[in-house]
Amino acid sequence: MAVIRGEAEGDGIRTFPFPAELAVGGVGMQIGPMGAERRWHADAPLHRVHRIDFHVVMLFTDGPVQHMIDFAEYRADAGDLLWIRPGQVHRFSRESVYRGTVLTMQPGFLPRATVEAAGLYRYDLPPLLHPGPAQLTALRSALDQLRREYEDTATLPLSLHTAVLRHTLTACLLRLAHLAASSAETSQRHADSTFTRFRDAVEQVFATNHSVSAYADALGYSRRTLVRAVRAATGETPKGFIDKRVVLEAKRLLAHTDLPIGRVGAAVGFPDAANFSKFFQLHTGQTPVAFRAELR
Numbered sequence: 027m028a029v030i031r032g033e034a035e036g037d038g039i040r041t042f043p044f045p046a047e048l049a050v051g052g053v054g055m056q057i058g059p060m061g062a063e064r065r066w067h068a069d070a071p072l073h074r075v076h077r078i079d080f081h082v083v084m085l086f087t088d089g090p091v092q093h094m095i096d097f098a099e100y101r102a103d104a105g106d107l108l109w110i111r112p113g114q115v116h117r118f119s120r121e122s123v124y125r126g127t128v129l130t131m132q133p134g135f136l137p138r139a140t141v142e143a144a145g146l147y148r149y150d151l152p153p154l155l156h157p158g159p160a161q162l163t164a165l166r167s168a169l170d171q172l173r174r175e176y177e178d179t180a181t182l183p184l185s186l187h188t189a190v191l192r193h194t195l196t197a198c199l200l201r202l203a204h205l206a207a208s209s210a211e212t213s214q215r216h217a218d219s220t221f222t223r224f225r226d227a228v229e230q231v232f233a234t235n236h237s238v239s240a241y242a243d244a245l246g247y248s249r250r251t252l253v254r255a256v257r258a259a260t261g262e263t264p265k266g267f268i269d270k271r272v273v274l275e276a277k278r279l280l281a282h283t284d285l286p287i288g289r290v291g292a293a294v295g296f297p298d299a300a301n302f303s304k305f306f307q308l309h310t311g312q313t314p315v316a317f318r319a320e321l322r
Contacts, residue, residue: 041113044080044132050176053188054135055195057173060084060124075117075281075321081131081146082110083202085169088125093118097277100154105162107155109202111147115278127169129198136192136199144199150225151206161205168198220247220255224264232271233294238264273309276302280318287314 049056075094089103094117095110102108110116112133118124133146145151157165172194179187223245235241241264242252256264272294279290291302291314306314 042076042078044078044130046132051179051184051187053176053191054132055130055176055191057127057129057169057176060086060126060128073117073120075115077113077115077278077282078110079112081112081129081133082108083129084108084110084124084126085128085165086124086126088123091119091122091124093122095153096274102154105157107157107165107202107205109151109153109155109206111149111153114149114153115281127173129169129172131195136196140192140196140199144196144203145206146199148206149229155202155205157205161201165198165201165205168194168201172198220245220251221259224252224256225267228268228271232268233275236265236268236272236295238268241268269305269309273306276306276314277310277317280314281321290314 044054046052046054084102085107086102086104089101089106091102093100093102093108095108096114096116100108133141136144136146141147172191175187175190175194181187182190224241227241227245238252239249242249245252247255252264256262256267260267262270276290276294279285279293280287283290285293287303288299291297291299294302296302296305303313306312306317310317312320
């Protein structure tokens with residue numbers, strides 16, 4: 027895996043960008059075998075959390091592999107896929123051996139219609155996918171074809187080579203999107219437009235609004251309707267869903283920035299540092315200070 031230079035954003039969170047200059051022909055994707063050198067940046071040890079601004083799809087030929095994405099641990103076995111989206115924090119395992127095929131891509135490499143059809147920004151979809159035998163055979167074939175097209179720079183001019191890559195990549199992504207959407211969990215989640223609207227609203231204003239009643243009023247639902255929809259889609263209450271998103275953002279800031287604890291709390295809606303610490307410890311079993319120290 028190529029080594030990539032990272033850049034610091036305005037909020038202090040370092041993001042490791044896609045290195046188009048290192049891709050074959052400078053295109054917005056790469057595909058190849060996974061191996062021991064699987065880091066995105068020389069200064070980002072494999073076992074430390076980091077963030078990227080591009081997509082990564084890993085299809086494993088060996089396992090099990092333990093991989094952390096957004097502070098949740100996932101176990102992938104041979105034949106499983108992990109799909110990491112831009113902005114998600116993740117960490118490689120010290121103990122696991124990564125074997126298989128890895129695909130990386132910039133969202134901007136594909137036309138908007140493909141981005142929407144393939145759900146490239148569907149962060150509610152699970153990152154771990156378990157294809158059945160027929161699905162796995164089709165995905166392997168699609169990735170093998172994509173890799174052949176990627177490595178063949180002699181047959182076509184660069185413009186046509188890039189166009190063929192886009193079409194072949196689109197076919198792979200549509201298969202992945204179908205696999206994700208066909209699971210019972212995600213199908214149930216998609217079917218409920220009430221939950222979808224609530225989820226989108228939370229994503230927009232969770233840092234300033236933690237009130238279930240305020241969300242219900244803004245969306246035009248009764249509190250009871252919202253509770254029923256969120257519980258059916260996720261198995262948890264609206265308050266639990268909001269709190270989980272707040273905790274995730276707090277973890278990201280604690281892991282990726284040197285902001286004082288008080289400023290981290292303020293960034294996720296807690297002007298009082300003591301209240302933020304109590305909230306964080308209630309939901310994680312650790313103080314913000316202990317969580318940050320564990321990662322460094």
